[in-house]
């Protein structure tokens with residue numbers, strides 16, 4: 225990641241965290257919720273019953289474009305890692321699902337977000353939630369130490385995505401799963417055209433296409449790649465649940481078959497995305513719902 229772009233993301237995210245941490249902040253007393261017909265983002269993407277036990281500040285700080293724990297099939301005792309954990313909403317939900325015998329780690333590079341997340345975990349009494357400072361391109365955890373990697377609208381912010389995918393493959397145990405929400409672009413949108421639709425900190429300009437996402441995960445050694453478009457974001461770009469798995473045994477996976485399967489999945493996902501209804505749009509960055517993502 226270039227230092228300039230990373231610093232810009234950190235600055236925007238620090239401001240979003242301070243808006244919640246400081247009394248009178250613009251988001252601190254107004255958990256995101258969408259009225260019928262309004263754009264959907266952040267906390268409005270979750271089941272209200274799941275959010276009810278969480279501290280209000282964890283809900284107010286939600287900056288995601290999906291609900292990754294809902295699709296991760298988390299089980300008691302598992303170790304979960306959230307890449308770019310922000311105010312901690314998905315770590316707290318994961319901590320609840322893996323229970324006291326499991327652990328939910330959040331990794332974030334922004335000190336203000338980590339302070340907010342730790343405060344939220346203390347308020348929730350989540351003794352099995354831990355927050356680590358660092359970058360998703362260099363995960364500060366040992367090899368094969370994580371059962372499930374989750375993330376919510378963060379991988380698009382990295383300018384070293386191949387590095388992120390390699391790190392995911394490294395920290396996952398054999399048979400471990402990836403389940404992330406992210407913004408993904410149509411394959412025929414060039415990087416410049418993505419940049420015309422929104423900025424980098426708004427989670428638009430840095431988005432991969434379906435083909436790039438699937439190929440990147442396959443190249444990192446992951447298999448069973450699934451791209452499940454859930455909602456439209458901006459013209460030609462979508463909120464997508466991305467799932468994959470580290471092979472359970474070495475030699476189980478043929479790289480050529482994996483690349484072919486990933487390409488076929490990208491084509492299927494693109495067709496599914498184009499068939500999505502035009503309402504229920506996720507608003508990100510400079511859209512009509514300011515504060516979504518870190519833009």
Ligand SMILES: C[S@@+](CC[C@H](N)C(=O)[O-])C[C@H]1O[C@@H](n2cnc3c(N)ncnc32)[C@H](O)[C@@H]1O
Pocket residue numbers: 225233234237285286287288289307308309310311312313314331332333334337358359360361375376377378381382517518
């Ligand atoms: C759009 S917010 C999403 C936060 C959280 N996942 C959520 O759903 O509310 C992006 C978060 O990722 C963090 N982040 C962005 N790029 C990162 C990187 N390269 N390494 C670590 N954290 C990063 C930011 O500090 C911020 O907290």
